[in-house]
Amino acid sequence: MFMGPDARKMTPSPMTRKGLLANMLVSSLALLAGACRRFAVRRIFISKKLEGINLSGLDFYNANLENINLSRARLVKTNFSFSSLKNAKLTNADLRHADLSAANLEGADLRGADLRDAVLRNATLKKANLVEAYLYDADLGGADLRNAVLVVGVADGSDMNAIRNELVITGLVHYVHLRNADLAGAAVSMKWKQFIRQQGVRNFNTIVWVQ
Numbered sequence: 001m002f003m004g005p006d007a008r009k010m011t012p013s014p015m016t017r018k019g020l021l022a023n024m025l026v027s028s029l030a031l032l033a034g035a036c037r038r039f040a041v042r043r044i045f046i047s048k049k050l051e052g053i054n055l056s057g058l059d060f061y062n063a064n065l066e067n068i069n070l071s072r073a074r075l076v077k078t079n080f081s082f083s084s085l086k087n088a089k090l091t092n093a094d095l096r097h098a099d100l101s102a103a104n105l106e107g108a109d110l111r112g113a114d115l116r117d118a119v120l121r122n123a124t125l126k127k128a129n130l131v132e133a134y135l136y137d138a139d140l141g142g143a144d145l146r147n148a149v150l151v152v153g154v155a156d157g158s159d160m161n162a163i164r165n166e167l168v169i170t171g172l173v174h175y176v177h178l179r180n181a182d183l184a185g186a187a188v189s190m191k192w193k194q195f196i197r198q199q200g201v202r203n204f205n206t207i208v209w210v211q
Contacts, residue, residue, distance in 0.1 A: 055070075064084050071092060116134055148188075
């Protein structure tokens with residue numbers, strides 16, 4: 001008569017049990033880390049003291065941060081990839097080496113922000129204010145800069161020569177700083193073509209110029 005498989009073969013070996021326990025522990029720690037991150041994000045949302053806060057190195061991947069005020073905040077190497085920062089206030093924020101790839105920054109106020117070496121690949125910056133923002137060596141490949149505010153105080157379409165002349169006369173001209181930024185495939189308003197060319201950006205010939 002068939003008696004079925006040996007019962008001893010159905011009992012997990014000590015190594016198998018250890019492996020299962022290890023996997024359960026790893027899964028539990030991952031869930032705990034996710035819960036802690038969500039709790040930290042909620043705390044930040046309800047906080048009233050965000051201006052000047054230090055959030056360097058934190059992970060806000062795919063977070064909804066619309067209309068948040070992070071003026072003067074320290075955000076060095078912070079991960080905002082795929083997050084929504086629509087209409088966020090980031091004036092004078094320190095965003096060096098921050099990851100803003102595929103982030104939605106439409107209408108965001110980035111005046112005076114330090115974005116040196118930041119990653120903004122495929123980010124949406126439509127209607128964002130970038131006046132006096134420093135994007136030296138930043139990666140703006142594929143970014144959408146249509147109707148972004150790049151220069152104020154001079155007529156639309158002014159080049160660097162006109163800007164410098166106006167600075168001497170009035171001192172009221174302000175503009176974005178893009179030296180050595182990578183704009184490969186970025187969409188930029190045609191009116192600033194000459195200004196962008198004179199900024200010394202990388203991959204100028206691959207920029208998508210739009211009306």
